[in-house]
Every structure is written in structure tokens, then in C-alpha cells.
Amino acid sequence: MNGPIVPTAVARAAHRPVVFGRVELTGGLWQLWQKVTRDTSLPLAFSWLEKAGNFDNLRQAAGERPGAGYRGPVAMDSDVAKVLETAAFELQHGPDDATAEFIGRATALLEAAQEDDGYLHSHSQVVKPGERWTRLVDSHEMYCAGHLFQAAVAAHRSIGDERLLAVARRFADHLVAEFLERKDPPLDGHPEVETALVELYRATGEERYLTLARKFVDERGRGLVGPHKWGARSRIDHLPVREAPTLTGHAVRALYMEAGVVDLYLETGDESLLQASVTRWEDMVASRTALTGGLGSRQVAEVFGEAYELPPDLGYNETCAQAASIQWSWRLLLATGDARYADLIERTLYNGFASARSADGKRYYKGNPLQRRADHAEHVGDPRFRDEWFYSACCPPAFTRIVAALEHHLATVAGDTLYVQQYAPTALTTRIAGGTAQLRIETGYPWDGTVTVTVDEAPGEEWGLAFRIPPWSTKALLEQDGSAREVTRDERGYVTVHREWRAGDTVSLHLDMTPRLTVPHPRIDALRGCAAIERGPLVYCFEQIDLAGGVDVDALALLPGSELRVTAEEEIPGIGRTVRIEADTVTVAGAHEAGLPYLTHPAASATTTGRTTATALPYFQWDNRGDGAMRVWMPLADN
Incomplete structure (x- = not known):
């Protein structure tokens, strides 16, 4: 059972995913998210691909329904x-007739729409037949190809599907024929095909796909995308990828590039x-x-802003950007073995990313603000509101494809050590130290900071079991053989127990879940004088619905x-389990001066009244529970 990223045997990887074995979620929040995806979000997506026209576009590209538009x-x-x-990764969790039928139906549509030379892009085929690769700055032709390649690899790894892989290979071979030997090739204005070509190479062994990916990366930053109203950034x-010092421009494009x-x-x-x-x-x-892991501070053009430009109310923090951030950091983790990734x-997964979907799995955010005022409803069409689908519906399936493969991000292997990177109830089997290890991970994470690993089977050699110690835990205890000791992160961020394990051995990590008050860096102008509440991996927020007596959340400090x-711990209707x-x-x-919301200094700029207790909820x-105001960052009152 393999996940989205499987480096080759000769890859320069410090860590590798668990590929010779199985990782299965057995409970907890991650498993709940996957169940919601399977039961609700996927069927909803299947229906929207018909309602929104995605399938009809492919039918027209295949010569059906001519003139439909x-x-x-x-x-x-x-x-x-x-x-x-x-859908492909969901089938790793068990058979499902509707999901399997969807894969077959969608694959048949793609086969029918694909042209004889492998080209496949329904917009160009229907709107501008015969016109290819002429406006890559905005056409998304290679971008769509990249997502197709990743879907085909997922279906191949999950269910052994060859049909979709054949469609992907024909399209990839077409790209190779068009661009591999071409001097100064035009590049897609939305990077994505680069990472997808590498994964297609990993799945097929076709070296030309890797070579083409390298060509596209090496040529980036030389103006080959073409002019755009928002500029090359x-x-x-x-700038070439080896020279650019910072991420700029469209957040999702930049992160997929990385x-x-x-x-x-x-x-x-x-x-x-x-x-x-x-x-x-x-x-x-x-x-x-952003504190929640969100990226892309400007809604206009969906771009990274300047350094420390992190407004809580207008920050875009697009769902796709947070999904792409997880993908980039996972690759960096494999490349370096450094726990900071x-x-x-x-941080991203439990906060900014998880907040994008409603608890029932039916609605999504495009943007994920850290503040919403009471009069927000006046902003008609604001993408920072959840909806079932969108005109440009990149975010809902970007969310579900991460969730469907979550277990593949839980652990890595390096040499004779198994590293537990994320904490969720899990049954894990892997090859290590010349044999097979079977483990059970039990935890109430993220509500509880105790993680217990029980060894059910172990090879007869010594091997290591490493736990990541999150930087938010000011104290960590490791308990084994009836005693506990305080431990700290090593230079890579882990604590490792190296021994000859036997069936029945247990070891527990206890992380400090004391809630904490977090303040921003002083250069974040929009957040000066504010603080936020965190506990464990979770960022908290205050919602208007939880404030009694008509108190305005925006008036609290x-x-x-x-x-x-x-x-x-409690169960809240519409939300479920929470703390x-x-x-x-x-x-x-504070009073206004001369009708303006300002006062002459020195003056008592504000008065504080009505000391009370307010209840915060995990941001995700x-x-x-209804439409209302919310804040993550709250003003700090003077003592």
C-alpha cells in the first residue's frame, strides 16, 4: 500500500515513507475525517462534476454533444x-462500489476525450480546437496534465489500475515529444506538472519524464511563461529557482513549484x-x-504579501495553498529527516487546513480568515465563506485528496529506525532491521498528549523507535519499563529508543498540553497588542455564538x-468531540472624537468594563453552528 510520494531506490532521501508494509488508521480525528470524506464529500464531488459541467466538457472534447458549449x-x-x-486513495481503506464505478466512468471519459497523439485538455479542444500551448500563461494545459498524472499514479498504486495510467503516459509522451528537445520551451503559468512528472517517472521508470521535469524547473524564471497583467512574480x-530568496506571487503556484x-x-x-x-x-x-499555517496574505491575485504582512481579517490563506504546503513540507522531511517540516x-493540518471543510463534509472555504466581523454578510461573493462547490473548484478536491491519503504522512523509516511523525490511532506494519515490525499506536491526540506504542511483532535485532517532540511541548516524558524520564528534542527534533524490542513491549510519550497565550512578532503590524490561545497542536478562536448577554466578540480583550x-471533553451538536x-x-x-474613531493623545483611548469569562473553541x-463573528487574535487588555 503506497501513498502519493514514493522515492526511487536510488533517491537521495534521508527518510522514506512506509512502503513495505501498511499504515491503517484505527480511530481518532484523522479516521473521522476520512469517514466523512468517504460517506459525504466524495459522493457530493461526484455529483458536482456532472452539475458543474466538468464531465460534459470532456464529452464535447470526445465529439459528443457538439455545440453544447x-x-x-x-x-x-x-x-x-x-x-x-x-477516490483511488479512498479505495485503500476498503472496497466501495460507487467509488470504483466513478473511477471507471471518469477514466472512460478521459480515454474518449484524449486525442490520438495524447493531447488532452477539454477547454482547448472545445473552445479553440487545434490551438495548443499558445497561451500557457493562463491556459493551465500542463497544470491539468499534472493532476491527471498524479491521479493515474494513485489509481495504479491503490488498485493496480492500468487504464488511467495509460492515458497519463500517452499525455506525458506527448509532452516529451513537444518540449523535451525544444529550445526555450513555453512554460505553464501554473506550476504543477513538474512534481507530477517526477512521480510518474517513479511509478513507470521512464527517464524522459524526469528529464522533462528538470528542463521545466531549470527554465523557470527566464520569462518563458509570457507576459501577464500581474507580472512575472x-x-x-x-527569478531562476536556484536564485530566488523568497516565495513571491501566487501562493499555490509557488508552493507546487517547490x-x-x-x-x-x-x-x-x-x-x-x-x-x-x-x-x-x-x-x-x-x-x-499565519498562526494557523495559512499562506497567501492577499485575496487579490491570491499572492504572498510582503514580509510580516499577515492580516487576520483580510488574509486569504487559500485551502489549496495549505494543501500544497503540506505536500512541500512532506518532501522536505523525506529529503532531510528534520522534524521541523x-x-x-x-500546525497546518490541524488548523488552517482542517478548518476549510465543514464538520459534516458538505461545504468548503476557499479562503480561511482568522477574523470575521459581525457585518461580514455585506461582502457578497466573498470566497472566505463555505460553499459546496465553486466556479473555480480547486479547493474541495485539493482538501479531500490530502485527507484520503493522511495515513501515508504518519511515519517514516531511516536505516534501522522508525520515526513516528504524526500522532493518530494506528496499526502499522513495516520492514525494518531485516525483519517485520508490527505496532499499535493509541492516543487521544489532539485532545490528549499521551501517545502509547505497543509492539506486537518485532525482528530479532535491535532497532530504533523515534518520536517527534513538537516545539510547543515545554516538557515531555518518556515512559517505558514502569518508569518515566523527562526527554528533550535532539538536533533533528526527536527522541529515540533503540533496543531489541519484543512482542508486548510498550513505550509512551507524554506531551505537555498546558494551554498557552501566544503573541505575534512585533513586525506584524496588523497584530500588535494582540494575543491568541493555543493548546497542543491546536489554535483556538472565539465565536460570537459562545458569548452570552449580547457581548460583542470584537469588543472583548x-x-x-x-x-x-x-x-x-464534550460533544457539541454540529461539531462533535472537542475541548x-x-x-x-x-x-x-471608547468614545469617538469629533465623530471619528480616533482620540487625541494622551487620552484614555478606551475604558474596560464588565470582566467576564469567554470560551474559546478550536479554530478548525x-x-x-450558524453564521457569525469570530476572532483568533484578541486585544490584550492593560492590567
Whole structure:
């Protein structure tokens, strides 16, 4: 059972995914998300591909329904591919007739629409027949091809499907014939095909796919995408990938590009690619990442903003960008073995990413704000509101394809050590130390910080079991053989137990889940004087629905010295299992001067009244109980 990323045997990988064995979720939040995907989100996606016109576009490209008219944006084929990828990975969890039928039906449509030379892009085929590769700055032709390649690899690895893989290979062979020997080839304005070509190479062994991916990466930044109204930065074509110091432009494009850069490093050993990508990742984390892991601070053009430009209310934090961030960090983790990449995956996954879908699996955000005011309903068409589907529906299937393959991000292997990177109830089997290890992971994460591993089968040699210690845990205890000791992160972020394990052995990691008050870097202008609440891997928020007595969430301020009190686990209708946090707050009010919301200094700019208790909820669970105001970052009141 293999996941989305399987480096070759000769890849320059410090860690490898669990590929010789099986990882199966047995409970907890991750398994719940997968169940919601299987029961609700996937059937909904199947229906929307018909309602939105994706399938009709392919039928027209195949010569059916002539004159019906193309529907939707240029990248409609990519939605089909991402739903196919989700469906393929979902079938790893067990048979399902409707999902298998969808894969067969969608594959047949793609086969019928594909032209004899392998070309496949329904928008170009229907709207501009015979006109190919002429406006790659916005046509998404290669972008759609990339998602098709990834879907085909997923179906091949999950259910042994050869039909969709054959469609992908014909299209990839067409790309090779068109562009591999071409000097100064035009490049797609939306990177994605690069990482997909590398994975198709891994699945098929066809070296030309890897060579073409390298050509596309090496040529990026030389103006070959073509002019665009938002400039070369928006289309990630302003500097060569080995020279660009920061991520700029369209967030999703930039992050997909980075995934391809690291994939190329893994398969070629080109250190300059890895070094450049790590540099940009470090800058992104330090100055361009929201507390929730969200990326892309500007809704207009969906771009990264300037350093420390992280507004809570207008930050876009697109769902696709957060999915792409997980994909990039996972590749960097495999390349380096450094836990900081798993740390960011955890932050992003449990917060900004998980918030994108409603608890019932029916609605999605495109943008994920950290603040919403009471009068937000006036902003008609704002993409920071959940909906079942979108005109440009990239985000719903981007979400589900990550969730469907979550277990593949849980552990890695390096030498004779198994590294547990993320914590969820799991049954895991892998080859290690010349034999087979079978483990059970039991945990209440993210509500509880205890992770217990029981060994059910072990090889007769010594081998290591490593736990990632998240940086938010100020104290960690490791318990084994009836005693516990305090442990710290090693230089890579782990604590490792190396021994000859026997069936029945257990070891437990206890992480400190004390809630904490987090303040922003002083250069984040939009957040000065504010604080947020975190507990374990979760960021918390205050929703209007939880405030009694007509108190306005936007009028509250946190008392910095107050105790943060954790409530008991509970089930909330519309949300499910959760843990809330109580905090002491005051109401902040101030008079206007001359009708303006300003006061002459020095003056009492505000008065505080009505000390009360407010209850915070995990951010990923917000907006499931009706439409209302919300804040992650709260003003800090003067003591």
C-alpha cells in the first residue's frame, strides 16, 4: 500500500515513507475525517462534476454533444483528476462500489476525450480546437496534465489500475515529444506538472519524464511563461529557482513549484535545488505564515504579501495553498529527516487546513480568515465563506485528496529506525532491521498528549523507535519499563529508543498540553497588542455564538495574567468531540472624537468594563453552528 510520494531506490532521501508494509488508521480525528470524506464529500464531488459541467466538457472534447458549449474556467479537467486521486486513495481503506464505478466512468471519459497523439485538455479542444500551448500563461494545459498524472499514479498504486495510467503516459509522451528537445520551451503559468512528472517517472521508470521535469524547473524564471497583467512574480517566473530568496506571487503556484524542486533534488541529488528550497521555506515560516499555517496574505491575485504582512481579517490563506504546503513540507522531511517540516505539517493540518471543510463534509472555504466581523454578510461573493462547490473548484478536491491519503504522512523509516511523525490511532506494519515490525499506536491526540506504542511483532535485532517532540511541548516524558524520564528534542527534533524490542513491549510519550497565550512578532503590524490561545497542536478562536448577554466578540480583550482553563471533553451538536478553553476577558469601549474613531493623545483611548469569562473553541471547528463573528487574535487588555 503506497501513498502519493514514493522515492526511487536510488533517491537521495534521508527518510522514506512506509512502503513495505501498511499504515491503517484505527480511530481518532484523522479516521473521522476520512469517514466523512468517504460517506459525504466524495459522493457530493461526484455529483458536482456532472452539475458543474466538468464531465460534459470532456464529452464535447470526445465529439459528443457538439455545440453544447464549454462550461466553467480553463482548469475544469483538474477537478476531475483530483477527485479521481481522492477516490483511488479512498479505495485503500476498503472496497466501495460507487467509488470504483466513478473511477471507471471518469477514466472512460478521459480515454474518449484524449486525442490520438495524447493531447488532452477539454477547454482547448472545445473552445479553440487545434490551438495548443499558445497561451500557457493562463491556459493551465500542463497544470491539468499534472493532476491527471498524479491521479493515474494513485489509481495504479491503490488498485493496480492500468487504464488511467495509460492515458497519463500517452499525455506525458506527448509532452516529451513537444518540449523535451525544444529550445526555450513555453512554460505553464501554473506550476504543477513538474512534481507530477517526477512521480510518474517513479511509478513507470521512464527517464524522459524526469528529464522533462528538470528542463521545466531549470527554465523557470527566464520569462518563458509570457507576459501577464500581474507580472512575472505572480506566475513564478521572475527569478531562476536556484536564485530566488523568497516565495513571491501566487501562493499555490509557488508552493507546487517547490514540491517539484524538492522532488527533483531527491531523484537527481542536485544540492543547489535543495538548498534554495530550504532557504525559501525558512523565510516563509519566519515571516509569511499565519498562526494557523495559512499562506497567501492577499485575496487579490491570491499572492504572498510582503514580509510580516499577515492580516487576520483580510488574509486569504487559500485551502489549496495549505494543501500544497503540506505536500512541500512532506518532501522536505523525506529529503532531510528534520522534524521541523513535520512540525509545520502538524500546525497546518490541524488548523488552517482542517478548518476549510465543514464538520459534516458538505461545504468548503476557499479562503480561511482568522477574523470575521459581525457585518461580514455585506461582502457578497466573498470566497472566505463555505460553499459546496465553486466556479473555480480547486479547493474541495485539493482538501479531500490530502485527507484520503493522511495515513501515508504518519511515519517514516531511516536505516534501522522508525520515526513516528504524526500522532493518530494506528496499526502499522513495516520492514525494518531485516525483519517485520508490527505496532499499535493509541492516543487521544489532539485532545490528549499521551501517545502509547505497543509492539506486537518485532525482528530479532535491535532497532530504533523515534518520536517527534513538537516545539510547543515545554516538557515531555518518556515512559517505558514502569518508569518515566523527562526527554528533550535532539538536533533533528526527536527522541529515540533503540533496543531489541519484543512482542508486548510498550513505550509512551507524554506531551505537555498546558494551554498557552501566544503573541505575534512585533513586525506584524496588523497584530500588535494582540494575543491568541493555543493548546497542543491546536489554535483556538472565539465565536460570537459562545458569548452570552449580547457581548460583542470584537469588543472583548484578554486579560494577560489570567488562567486559561481547559474544560472537559464534550460533544457539541454540529461539531462533535472537542475541548474548549475558558479565559478571563473584559469589554473594551471608547468614545469617538469629533465623530471619528480616533482620540487625541494622551487620552484614555478606551475604558474596560464588565470582566467576564469567554470560551474559546478550536479554530478548525468554527463556523459549524450558524453564521457569525469570530476572532483568533484578541486585544490584550492593560492590567
